[in-house]
Amino acid sequence: MAPATFFQLSSFAAGVRSVLSSTPLQVLLYLNTWYFAAFYLAEILMFIYKGILLPYPPDNLVLDVVLLLLFLALETLRIFYAWKGNLCERSLSSFVSLFILFPCAALAVYYLLLQTFVLRLEFLLSAVLLCFYGLELLLGVISISAFSRSRVY
Known part of the structure; x- marks a missing residue:
């Protein structure tokens, strides 16, 4: 028997399980973190631009800015839980x-x-942010499926 095969069999017998974390999902989350930071900064600058140069109703500007703050809070929570869930393999x-x-x-x-x-x-x-979300949804569902299948009850 080849030494590599022997080590594979001995690690299997010892109960070592494979890593189930999704590397593509983790890379996508990392890129999404930086992209959302750029998106958020660009939105703030565009709101300043629109508030100064366009006939923006004040109530609508306040609503859009409050929604942007809510967006920041939700996105921060989402990325935190996705990061933690993927790396810790928690469904x-x-x-x-x-x-x-x-x-x-x-x-x-x-x-x-x-x-x-x-x-x-x-x-x-x-539109680019929605593409990130679509890919993360797909990879997240695949990861949850992998985590759930490997769980021993």
């Missing part, structure tokens, strides 16, 4: 992050289509 944390993903996606759609004035840059940034 519940991963599920919570996927649950928070839906309000985040709704806010991204709001900034994509529904706010008072939508700039082309906002449309592009929100």
